[in-house]
Amino acid sequence: xxxxxxxxxxxxxxxxxxxxxxxxxxxxxxxxxxxxxxxxxxxxxxxxxxxxxxxxxxxxxxxxxxxxxxxxxxxxxxxxxxxxxxxxxxxxxxxxxxxxxxxxxxxxxxxxxxxxxxxxxxxxxxxxxxxxxxxxxxxxxxxxxxxxxxxxxxxxxxxx
Amino acid sequence: xxxxxxxxxxxxxxxxxxxxxxxxxxxxxxxxxxxxxxxxxxxxxxxxxxxxxxxxxxxxxxxxxxxxxxxxxxxxxxxxxxxxxxxxxxxxxxxxxxxxxxxxxxxxxxxxxxxxxxxxxxxxxxxxxxxxxxxxxxxxxxxxxxxxxxxxxxxxxxxxxxxxxxxxxxxxxxxxxxxxxxxxxxxxxxxxxxxxxxxxxxxxxxxxxxxxxxxxxxxxxxxxxxxxxxxxxxxxxxxxxxxxxxxxxxxxxxxxxxxxxxxxxxxxxxxxxxxxxxxxxxxxxxxxxxxxxxxxxxxxxxxxxxxxxxxxxxxxxxxxxxxxxxxxxxxxxxxxxxxxxxxxxxxxxxxxxxxxxxxxxxxxxxxxxxxxxxxxxxxxxxxxxxxxxxxxxxxxxxxxxxxxxxxxxxxxxxxxxx
Numbered sequence: 201x202x203x204x205x206x207x208x209x210x211x212x213x214x215x216x217x218x219x220x221x222x223x224x225x226x227x228x229x230x231x232x233x234x235x236x237x238x239x240x241x242x243x244x245x246x247x248x249x250x251x252x253x254x255x256x257x258x259x260x261x262x263x264x265x266x267x268x269x270x271x272x273x274x275x276x277x278x279x280x281x282x283x284x285x286x287x288x289x290x291x292x293x294x295x296x297x298x299x300x301x302x303x304x305x306x307x308x309x310x311x312x313x314x315x316x317x318x319x320x321x322x323x324x325x326x327x328x329x330x331x332x333x334x335x336x337x338x339x340x341x342x343x344x345x346x347x348x349x350x351x352x353x354x355x356x357x358x359x360x
Numbered sequence: 361x362x363x364x365x366x367x368x369x370x371x372x373x374x375x376x377x378x379x380x381x382x383x384x385x386x387x388x389x390x391x392x393x394x395x396x397x398x399x400x401x402x403x404x405x406x407x408x409x410x411x412x413x414x415x416x417x418x419x420x421x422x423x424x425x426x427x428x429x430x431x432x433x434x435x436x437x438x439x440x441x442x443x444x445x446x447x448x449x450x451x452x453x454x455x456x457x458x459x460x461x462x463x464x465x466x467x468x469x470x471x472x473x474x475x476x477x478x479x480x481x482x483x484x485x486x487x488x489x490x491x492x493x494x495x496x497x498x499x500x501x502x503x504x505x506x507x508x509x510x511x512x513x514x515x516x517x518x519x520x521x522x523x524x525x526x527x528x529x530x531x532x533x534x535x536x537x538x539x540x541x542x543x544x545x546x547x548x549x550x551x552x553x554x555x556x557x558x559x560x561x562x563x564x565x566x567x568x569x570x571x572x573x574x575x576x577x578x579x580x581x582x583x584x585x586x587x588x589x590x591x592x593x594x595x596x597x598x599x600x601x602x603x604x605x606x607x608x609x610x611x612x613x614x615x616x617x618x619x620x621x622x623x624x625x626x627x628x629x630x631x632x633x634x635x636x637x638x639x640x641x642x643x644x645x646x647x648x649x650x651x652x653x654x655x656x657x658x659x660x661x662x663x664x665x666x667x668x669x670x671x672x673x674x675x676x677x678x679x680x681x682x683x684x685x686x687x688x689x690x691x692x693x694x695x696x697x698x699x700x701x702x703x704x705x706x707x708x709x710x711x712x713x714x715x716x717x718x719x720x721x722x723x724x725x726x727x728x729x730x731x732x733x734x735x736x737x738x739x740x741x742x743x744x745x746x747x748x749x750x751x752x753x754x755x756x757x758x759x760x761x762x763x764x765x766x767x768x769x770x771x772x773x774x775x776x777x778x
Binding site: 256257258259261262263264265266267268269270275277280285286296298301302303304305334336338 | 383447486770777778
């Protein structure tokens with residue numbers, strides 16, 4: 201444990217042995233001698249991020265998005281998205297779709313067979329899917345991964 | 361009951377997955393070295409582009425019709441293939457992956473096979489984006505036939521042979537040369553006996569076939585008659601031999617450059633050995649000139665070196681490969697291809713150390729290899745390599761139109777501008 205101001209922060213070591221990415225709950229690898237840790241009997245399984253992010257491995261893809269049309273839906277510019285093709289889209293899901301041969305990420309709604317793709321930024325207009333357009337939902341966005349240091353145009357608000 | 365699930369225009373479909381613009385457009389995929397056509401979309405087939413056609417002879421046609429041309433991207437195809445196979449595996453535990461784009465499934469005991477087959481097909485499409493055709497029948501050979509029939513004649517991509525009429529309909533439609541196991545020569549020979557269709561073949565006199573074609577022929581006939589003789593081969597046998605070879609992008613006569621190619625091939629072989637936890641007791645190096653250029657002087661050099669102690673250590677294998685290479689290499693030829701074969705493969709755990717072993721501390725080298733594999737896995741192939749494999753890669757494949765490795769390399773994933 202390290203003390204940083206008033207926050208207590210536990211350091212978690214990320215093991216990488218080529219196996220799934222695991223975050224151990226308790227890092228007791230440095231215990232050298234003496235009494236065995238009383239926590240040993242309470243060790244849980246490691247956290248597997250892959251298991252959390254990927255429910256259907258054969259049907260899951262990772263993509264990168266740039267641009268700000270979904271900025272109000274936690275999708276920064278840029279962001280990594282987990283796309284699960286095995287999940288059926290329901291209203292208000294964020295989906296990866298193709299419209300006239302181009303990929304786009306938008307909110308999906310389907311009321312009375314009128315499909316609309318909605319942006320999450322007032323600068324952009326909804327897309328109505330009408331006859332004569334080619335359209336398909338590739339998959340549902342199940343997770344958004346953001347790397348704060350790489351995000352464009354977002355700064356902390358100044359203290360008043 | 362067996363099902364054969366076969367992906368439609370697999371390589372072309374993989375390319376299209378990440379470029380939906382290409383839906384409905386003609387696509388061809390070229391072989392290693394961009395030499396000839398190895399895969400076509402339906403639109404390219406409709407233009408009359410033949411399998412195996414030489415790429416540069418097609419230039420006009422490609423230009424005029426806006427055909428999209430890709431170098432083969434086996435990293436992508438391999439990953440999409442494994443996704444398809446994993447999806448299929450959800451439908452039955454018993455599956456034989458027959459090739460990169462087709463699998464046999466054991467569907468014995470499943471009710472309502474036409475509907476089940478359709479569910480399989482729709483799920484694979486939904487989960488992976490790849491379209492398939494499914495043929496279901498009582499034997500593997502019949503399932504193959506049903507699949508061919510589905511591809512040509514079934515709008516829903518499914519054909520189930522569950523009645524005598526259906527079997528007759530499929531087999532009378534199927535040309536003899538398209539029967540599984542009957543190649544070009546055999547079908548020509550059968551044509552001289554006026555056997556034109558699978559149906560005519562299936563109804564030949566068994567004894568006559570036994571004397572002319574042996575048990576293999578009889579087995580084929582039984583399979584076509586719905587008697588299953590071929591089991592699913594679920595576990596691929598561990599490889600007895602691993603070969604890595606490539607044609608060069610251009611003719612090469614330089615000893616150093618070919619040596620680098622050999623070292624890189626050894627590196628690949630050693631990686632494969634370590635992956636399947638085995639070691640090789642022999643290494644073979646071969647190099648040869650281009651036999652199609654009949655005006656050039658021709659040479660084919662090969663040499664095998666038995667190893668005292670079986671190994672999967674890249675540095676050690678390279679040492680012996682170079683020994684062999686320096687013996688077989690001859691100055692003054694234009695080389696087209698170089699390759700390495702490792703054989704006499706034994707499990708890592710069963711290595712007998714020779715008393716003449718020149719390497720003292722094998723465990724130290726094992727650690728080195730593990731570390732190298734780990735770094736390369738993390739940082740990308742060949743980040744750490746034996747210096748003999750070189751840095752120039754002048755011998756490298758021509759792959760001018762290769763698409764991204766969308767599913768396996770984080771730096772090449774699909775980017776959507778939104």
